[in-house]
Amino acid sequence: MSTTAARSIEEPARSIPVAAEYDVLVVGGGPSGLTAALAAAEDGLRVGLVESRSFVGGNMTIGLPVLGFLGQKGNQIIDGLPQKFIERLRRERDGASEHRPCPLHMGITLVEPEAVKTVALEMLTEAGVDVLFYTFFAGVVMDGDMIRGITTESKSGRTAMLARVVIDCTGDADVAYRAGVPCEKGNADGGMQPPTLMFCLGGVDTDALRMSIANAPPAARTYLTDFIPAEYFGQNHQFIVVGLRELMAKAKEERGLQIPNERTIIITGLKKGEVWINMTRVKGTDGTDARSLTKGEIEGRAQIDDIVTYLVNYVPGFEKAYFTKTAPFLGIRETRRIVGQYVMTQEDVLACRHFDDAIAVASYPIDIHRPADDGCTLIWCGDCYDIPYRSLVPQKVTNLLVAGRSISATHEAMGAIRVMATCMAMGEAAGRAAKISVRGNRAPAEIDVQELRRQQLERGVYLRNPQGTRASLADLAPAA
Numbered sequence: 001m002s003t004t005a006a007r008s009i010e011e012p013a014r015s016i017p018v019a020a021e022y023d024v025l026v027v028g029g030g031p032s033g034l035t036a037a038l039a040a041a042e043d044g045l046r047v048g049l050v051e052s053r054s055f056v057g058g059n060m061t062i063g064l065p066v067l068g069f070l071g072q073k074g075n076q077i078i079d080g081l082p083q084k085f086i087e088r089l090r091r092e093r094d095g096a097s098e099h100r101p102c103p104l105h106m107g108i109t110l111v112e113p114e115a116v117k118t119v120a121l122e123m124l125t126e127a128g129v130d131v132l133f134y135t136f137f138a139g140v141v142m143d144g145d146m147i148r149g150i151t152t153e154s155k156s157g158r159t160a161m162l163a164r165v166v167i168d169c170t171g172d173a174d175v176a177y178r179a180g181v182p183c184e185k186g187n188a189d190g191g192m193q194p195p196t197l198m199f200c201l202g203g204v205d206t207d208a209l210r211m212s213i214a215n216a217p218p219a220a221r222t223y224l225t226d227f228i229p230a231e232y233f234g235q236n237h238q239f240i241v242v243g244l245r246e247l248m249a250k251a252k253e254e255r256g257l258q259i260p261n262e263r264t265i266i267i268t269g270l271k272k273g274e275v276w277i278n279m280t281r282v283k284g285t286d287g288t289d290a291r292s293l294t295k296g297e298i299e300g301r302a303q304i305d306d307i308v309t310y311l312v313n314y315v316p317g318f319e320k321a322y323f324t325k326t327a328p329f330l331g332i333r334e335t336r337r338i339v340g341q342y343v344m345t346q347e348d349v350l351a352c353r354h355f356d357d358a359i360a361v362a363s364y365p366i367d368i369h370r371p372a373d374d375g376c377t378l379i380w381c382g383d384c385y386d387i388p389y390r391s392l393v394p395q396k397v398t399n400l401l402v403a404g405r406s407i408s409a410t411h412e413a414m415g416a417i418r419v420m421a422t423c424m425a426m427g428e429a430a431g432r433a434a435k436i437s438v439r440g441n442r443a444p445a446e447i448d449v450q451e452l453r454r455q456q457l458e459r460g461v462y463l464r465n466p467q468g469t470r471a472s473l474a475d476l477a478p479a480a
């Protein structure tokens, strides 16, 4: 390996073409970027979306169920655009399940990755969003504390794109970081949740799997699944298994398998006999560093064989299972978080805090795949908590918004707000805030948040009133 980290060269200044000008430019087309672009485009603004990959959907395309639609009391707490997206997936492509209650995850919504890519792109195109694939955000064009646009790298070379408001939905706060917004990474020691290369198996008898758990003798049940009663598996055909710790420990001991995870995590797919495995784990990976990402891909892939050996030889229902594919990329749980106008904390989550500037409601527990060992920390709050608009508004740069997992939150709060239904809800709010900002010629930090909340409610977004039930327009504070 010939790395020359200590050396540097001068890159000569040059003129680059302005490839496009937008009212709102969304960078990153994952769960948050999808809804941000759709909301920003809803009444005719010129909206662009730049995506480094050849498809939209982000982590919704790596075999994960969408979590976060249902709250800890079982009610639906995400509606609006995310719900419309799921309904269309289900209606047109058979590409989504119902929102299924789950004692551990609150609600799981299975989605078919290929359907996600197709339907998301259809919705963006129909909304008039100018989608540009194969294009990597490279840098920012700044004018004092304003972001005038971004530079990109692609097969076309380096170009610039200008916009009145930019929304950073890269998951890594790439745009905010380059624009000089203060950012944090990881926990107090800088440790970040480890990434996972998801993979898919076919030929699994999922009924045999679930009934082996449901029918286990009571004495054996305590160790089978984490927080999910055995009876649940007798009643549900689509599910997530988290646990089987003793089976895995046995397999490791008997076969010397190298599996850097304490828990077996199996997610049923929408297709019969298909399951997605969320078990590789590459500690120490930094998702903002290309070399570290590459190492993560290599190590994640190398872990798959031992995990398959374990599943096929030890877990009921996997006797005839076969490997089919890996996800298109290593799934990154955590990198940068911006420091915004408000930093969400663990206390906010656990106190089920209300905020006057709430733009979305969440309920997923704090769920941290611990950076330094093979375990996981889970803490529930018992109900819902609000996401304040101020956590989407960065410090220092006036016309930038951030949505998705890199909003302004501590490591612990991010462990709760990072799930995809919540990210879609944040994206929708950011897109609508950007639209209000452009229409009103006011910086995102200066917009009337009660007007944003009013528009959110009018478009079917779920917000809470002070009593903790679904808010209506009558619950809003008068516009400033």
Ligand SMILES: Cc1cc2nc3c(=O)[nH]c(=O)nc-3n(C[C@H](O)[C@H](O)[C@H](O)COP(=O)(O)OP(=O)(O)OC[C@H]3O[C@@H](n4cnc5c(N)ncnc54)[C@H](O)[C@@H]3O)c2cc1C
Pocket: 027, 028, 029, 030, 031, 032, 033, 050, 051, 052, 053, 056, 057, 058, 059, 060, 064, 065, 066, 067, 068, 135, 136, 137, 138, 169, 170, 171, 172, 174, 195, 196, 197, 278, 330, 331, 332, 333, 403, 404, 405, 406, 418, 419, 420, 421, 423
């Ligand atoms: C292994 C794993 C398991 C998880 N399990 C679940 C689960 O079961 N359910 C759940 O709901 N959530 C789960 N999560 C969390 C969830 O997937 C993420 O937190 C969520 O997808 C974040 O959404 P986002 O829009 O912020 O970013 P992402 O989904 O990461 O999307 C970011 C998008 O931006 C693009 N992009 C990034 N950088 C650039 C750039 N520089 N230029 C151009 N484009 C760029 C990417 O290609 C991508 O399309 C899991 C995450 C991981 C990694």
